Amino acid sequence: MALFSRKGRVPYEDPLLLVGRAFKKICSILINTTYPFASMGCDLRINYSCELDRSIAHRIKFGNWIRLRNDVRLQVVAPSDQKGEPVIVLDDAADIGPRSTICAKNRIHLEREVTLGQSVLIMDHSPAHEDVTRPIKSQGVTEGGRIRIEKGCFIGQGAAILCDKGELVLGRNCVVAANALVTRSFPPFCLVAGNPARVVQQFDPVKQIWVLGGLRSRNSGNAN
Numbered sequence: 001m002a003l004f005s006r007k008g009r010v011p012y013e014d015p016l017l018l019v020g021r022a023f024k025k026i027c028s029i030l031i032n033t034t035y036p037f038a039s040m041g042c043d044l045r046i047n048y049s050c051e052l053d054r055s056i057a058h059r060i061k062f063g064n065w066i067r068l069r070n071d072v073r074l075q076v077v078a079p080s081d082q083k084g085e086p087v088i089v090l091d092d093a094a095d096i097g098p099r100s101t102i103c104a105k106n107r108i109h110l111e112r113e114v115t116l117g118q119s120v121l122i123m124d125h126s127p128a129h130e131d132v133t134r135p136i137k138s139q140g141v142t143e144g145g146r147i148r149i150e151k152g153c154f155i156g157q158g159a160a161i162l163c164d165k166g167e168l169v170l171g172r173n174c175v176v177a178a179n180a181l182v183t184r185s186f187p188p189f190c191l192v193a194g195n196p197a198r199v200v201q202q203f204d205p206v207k208q209i210w211v212l213g214g215l216r217s218r219n220s221g222n223a224n
Helices: 015-034 054-059 215-223
Strands: 060-062 073-076 088-090 101-104 107-110 121-123 146-149 160-162 167-170 190-193 198-204 209-212
Touching (some): 054 060
Parallel strands (some): 060 088, 107 146, 121 160
Antiparallel strands (some): 190 198
């Protein structure tokens, strides 16, 4: 027989589940009330195991209904006392999967309802390596670029999105397959996969169907 039962809810077989949920809720409340984020909407849920330095919270902007799941890392590559616009922006209903990392120097912007799977990496810079006489860890990072992931995209488990210069944009409702390496922009409504990533399927707005390969390559092939 269930230990706890409420009308309209699934009975809890194990009271320890209640303890775990209560602890997570308390941690979220503490972060919500003590971290000086640039902006924060309602119902922000941050797992207690997330790595988030309070000293850089002023460079992070959250919308409403954000989810940061277990072991997520949000990192800002800038001095903690440096002022400026937010460099990590998560719009409404962004869902960051377990063990994912967002590391920003210039700007990483996830628009509404973007979902990251497990162990996703998003970086707008890379380690500097020009000086062959010094260890890589002593050379800092490159100038980097900017990343924008448009509304409704889904990023699969283990994918990496890296931008070392310019701006990388993933168009609306793109799907990035598991373990893909994305280093350039892609248009809306694409399925991209591979290392390096390429379009394997794209929605054709004229025919209203999904087609194999990118529309640009198909159109150029028909022209020939």
